[in-house]
Amino acid sequence: MSSLSFQPDRNLLIRALQAIRPQPLILTKPEELKPYECDGLSAYRKLPLIVVLPDTIEQVQSILKICHAQKVPVVARGAGTGLSGGALPHEQGILLSLAKFTKILDINPERRTATVQPGVRNLAITQAVDHLGLYYAPDPSSQIACTIGGNVAENSGGVHCLKYGLTVHNILQIKLVTIEGELLTIGSHSLDSPGYDFLALMTGSEGMLGIIVEVTVKLLPKPERVQVLLAAFDDVIKAGAAVGAIISAGIIPAGLEMMDGPAIQAAEAFAHAGYPTEAAAILLCELDGTNAEVSEQLMRVHDILVSSDATEVRTAKDAQEAAIFWKGRKSAFPAVGRLSPDYYCMDGTIPRKHLPQVLQSINEFSKEFGLAVANVFHAGDGNLHPLILFDANQPGELERAEAFGGKILELCVTVGGTITGEHGVGMEKINQMCAQFNSLELSQFHAVKAAFDPEGLLNPGKAIPTLQRCAEFGAMHVHQGQLPHAELERF
Amino acid sequence: MTGQDRSLALQAQVLAAYSQGNALTIQGGNSKTWYGNHLNSIQGETLFLAEHSGILNYEPSELVITARAGTRLSDIEASLTAEKQCLAFEPPHFAATATLGGTIACNFSGSARPYLGAARDFVLGCKLLNGKGEILQFGGQVMKNVAGYDVSRLMAGALGTLGVLLEISLRVLPKPETELTLVKALTAKELLQQANAYARLPLPLTACAYVNGQAYLRLSGSAGSVKQAATLIGGEALLEPESFWLSLREQQLRFFQTEQALWRLSVPADTGVLALEGETIYDWGGALCWLVSDLDPSIIREAVSQVGGHASLFRPSTRQTQTTTNSFQPLSPELLRYHRKLKQAFDPKGILNPNRLYNGL
Numbered sequence A: 001m002s003s004l005s006f007q008p009d010r011n012l013l014i015r016a017l018q019a020i021r022p023q024p025l026i027l028t029k030p031e032e033l034k035p036y037e038c039d040g041l042s043a044y045r046k047l048p049l050i051v052v053l054p055d056t057i058e059q060v061q062s063i064l065k066i067c068h069a070q071k072v073p074v075v076a077r078g079a080g081t082g083l084s085g086g087a088l089p090h091e092q093g094i095l096l097s098l099a100k101f102t103k104i105l106d107i108n109p110e111r112r113t114a115t116v117q118p119g120v121r122n123l124a125i126t127q128a129v130d131h132l133g134l135y136y137a138p139d140p141s142s143q144i145a146c147t148i149g150g151n152v153a154e155n156s157g158g159v160h161c162l163k164y165g166l167t168v169h170n171i172l173q174i175k176l177v178t179i180e181g182e183l184l185t186i187g188s189h190s191l192d193s194p195g196y197d198f199l200a201l202m203t204g205s206e207g208m209l210g211i212i213v214e215v216t217v218k219l220l221p222k223p224e225r226v227q228v229l230l231a232a233f234d235d236v237i238k239a240g241a242a243v244g245a246i247i248s249a250g251i252i253p254a255g256l257e258m259m260d261g262p263a264i265q266a267a268e269a270f271a272h273a274g275y276p277t278e279a280a281a282i283l284l285c286e287l288d289g290t291n292a293e294v295s296e297q298l299m300r301v302h303d304i305l306v307s308s309d310a311t312e313v314r315t316a317k318d319a320q321e322a323a324i325f326w327k328g329r330k331s332a333f334p335a336v337g338r339l340s341p342d343y344y345c346m347d348g349t350i351p352r353k354h355l356p357q358v359l360q361s362i363n364e365f366s367k368e369f370g371l372a373v374a375n376v377f378h379a380g381d382g383n384l385h386p387l388i389l390f391d392a393n394q395p396g397e398l399e400r401a402e403a404f405g406g407k408i409l410e411l412c413v414t415v416g417g418t419i420t421g422e423h424g425v426g427m428e429k430i431n432q433m434c435a436q437f438n439s440l441e442l443s444q445f446h447a448v449k450a451a452f453d454p455e456g457l458l459n460p461g462k463a464i465p466t467l468q469r470c471a472e473f474g475a476m477h478v479h480q481g482q483l484p485h486a487e488l489e490r491f
Numbered sequence B: 001m002t003g004q005d006r007s008l009a010l011q012a013q014v015l016a017a018y019s020q021g022n023a024l025t026i027q028g029g030n031s032k033t034w035y036g037n038h039l040n041s042i043q044g045e046t047l048f049l050a051e052h053s054g055i056l057n058y059e060p061s062e063l064v065i066t067a068r069a070g071t072r073l074s075d076i077e078a079s080l081t082a083e084k085q086c087l088a089f090e091p092p093h094f095a096a097t098a099t100l101g102g103t104i105a106c107n108f109s110g111s112a113r114p115y116l117g118a119a120r121d122f123v124l125g126c127k128l129l130n131g132k133g134e135i136l137q138f139g140g141q142v143m144k145n146v147a148g149y150d151v152s153r154l155m156a157g158a159l160g161t162l163g164v165l166l167e168i169s170l171r172v173l174p175k176p177e178t179e180l181t182l183v184k185a186l187t188a189k190e191l192l193q194q195a196n197a198y199a200r201l202p203l204p205l206t207a208c209a210y211v212n213g214q215a216y217l218r219l220s221g222s223a224g225s226v227k228q229a230a231t232l233i234g235g236e237a238l239l240e241p242e243s244f245w246l247s248l249r250e251q252q253l254r255f256f257q258t259e260q261a262l263w264r265l266s267v268p269a270d271t272g273v274l275a276l277e278g279e280t281i282y283d284w285g286g287a288l289c290w291l292v293s294d295l296d297p298s299i300i301r302e303a304v305s306q307v308g309g310h311a312s313l314f315r316p317s318t319r320q321t322q323t324t325t326n327s328f329q330p331l332s333p334e335l336l337r338y339h340r341k342l343k344q345a346f347d348p349k350g351i352l353n354p355n356r357l358y359n360g361l
């Protein structure tokens, strides 16, 4: 395993980068570096040595060759909307921004594919193919801003991934530059490719294995009809049971989202979506498909919601009302942001059946840490986004919020779930990785990393903790009663 | 729960092989032993997975099933059918003994693949033995999980060369309420064009094949939407659709009973009819072509790579006693280099199914 400290010669590095032809944009002044000091998780901030903004693949290759030769860490950045500190700069490294790669290279309606540069925004793809009746399905709430390169690096999901899958299910090919500066074409325009599934391995690899410089996505036909239902419940547990009942009835909604009381109230105050503010929970259920199918499912879902004890069920009359129903949910994060100076967004996933137990524990933790929490869930797939409210200006509150969040994530692991459903590990959840994986598993991850980046130059210190860090964290996962690597010192 | 946990015995066998540096041939139900490279194969001892079986967890409302790798695919499908659910990627069995582990290791998927996904798309997590005899667990039983590299999906299609699958969790889906298969008399060219045009429309299309001069289009979904789409597509309703799709998936059609080599060509959706000498069947709306041909492998591979696809020798010609061709399309030198490094990361002594996927892996 490589060490995490590097001592590059900044001037030497700048000179080498300046010699690239055509020269990429290089930022070196502190005020130029400042906008890159953090991603969407602004609790962590660092200035990189240098920011480089190439706009050709050849430049990316040259930059990586230089960094490889001079042993300089490289942190890739798309739009910087990541919520786990994945694009947090390294103080001894360059920040490689892909922001200038904004071209849509090819749209192929016959194949139903679009080939784009990594800095293209998620929503821009859908907008570019709208006239063909097609769209790109994964739709993270940040889709107006986040880039497709960042989506691939995080394997991002969205409201519709219950039915349409995550990024990994919706891409065919990527081009990737290795730390040695080699350009690899991974996947193909066919539905499968020979050899190992490197496409799956690279998706969600958080900038640790290579730099994504081109992505070919699959496009889907826009559904004929979309309908949205809103159901209110006087008890969160009943809402959770309703989710199970819909899926058990053989219906896979396009989206199935849940919000608890505090989240409903915050969203309503912010977005005026007409939410029932006295409800303990609401469900938003989106059905899509052919006209006939949506009509049939609408009736069935309505009945299920009523028999699951919903206090109220509304069906959006038209697209406009549906948009209003969604507006509250989609603005839940900023809405909660208005309630409190800071909030901390968690991202665990659990088997849905454990929802009551997990919610109850979150409430208990909330009392224990003295911090309020609002819950927003991708309920259909068990992905929880508890938003912990705190004030970073109050001494100790950030640490309390982090400790509270850590406990939620460890609970997710205990009930058979995971510490991150879609936001990635990044810097933020590095300690909780020690709870989810034992040292043998972590060592296997490090071996995978070493196959692509033996010196650990790509995004050092992120995504996979060192064994030493886990030993320090003290939460080493004990597997089948044996303590792995007993020879390692534990402090 | 039936079956038994043989993981410790399997681990002991891998540990022994690791310490000696001896090769192991991983065998599930012995239903696909013919698949993959047998050129330069080093057999060593056989690691038998079939007894390591049993469904460990199946909760229909969570849309997840977890089973030991040796569990028969038929047992899994029977459990799912009882709950009106299914493996949406429609894996072929090729024999009654087919296991879950072998299915995932081969990443085999049936006719629904372009519309609903491949085996790899449904993998949520796995427990495996790497080449050092370590039991490791990746992914989980939930659909959204981005903690760590996606090692479990990486196992799909690796033919056991990166690890011995012990347990697998898969996402399952509800069985469609109604299915209807339409048959149309079209040329292959016409069908392949129509397949792409239909795929651009919001239709409940779940299979599209061209067999023996006939086009077969399957619609799945609610009764109303299937009926509506059928009016648009036209053609005649096939009387026993299930047996047709089964005989295509299991390669029981006369087409497949041949002495010549059977090639599997995976190509971009809009490739159209390939100008290669031999008999063909198209599936996946044209993205998959089965070719029965005695053509020289290099000619086939060249033609297919020209259009952005790849060719696998699925079953060698039975006229030849000795295979002389690699099963899979050669990788670029750069990609092969990273394949070797990745193999090294999981199986440093190269003992798991050596050379089954590519020489040196």
Ligand SMILES: Cc1cc2nc3c(=O)[nH]c(=O)nc-3n(C[C@H](O)[C@H](O)[C@H](O)COP(=O)(O)OP(=O)(O)OC[C@H]3O[C@@H](n4cnc5c(N)ncnc54)[C@H](O)[C@@H]3O)c2cc1C
Binding pocket: A039, A040, A075, A076, A077, A078, A079, A080, A081, A082, A083, A085, A086, A087, A098, A118, A139, A140, A141, A142, A145, A146, A147, A148, A149, A150, A151, A152, A153, A154, A155, A156, A157, A158, A159, A206, A207, A208, A210, A211, A212, A213, A333, A422, A423, A426, A459
């Ligand atoms: C309000 C809000 C809502 C959100 N909602 C969702 C949601 O619904 N679902 C969801 O999944 N996420 C969501 N996110 C998180 C975030 O938007 C996604 O993770 C997104 O994919 C990040 O894209 P980005 O371009 O901003 O990447 P960045 O934040 O710039 O980078 C993310 C990671 O990817 C790496 N990276 C970026 N580009 C490349 C590249 N070209 N090659 C290699 N590595 C690269 C970076 O090093 C970093 O590790 C949300 C964020 C916000 C702020």
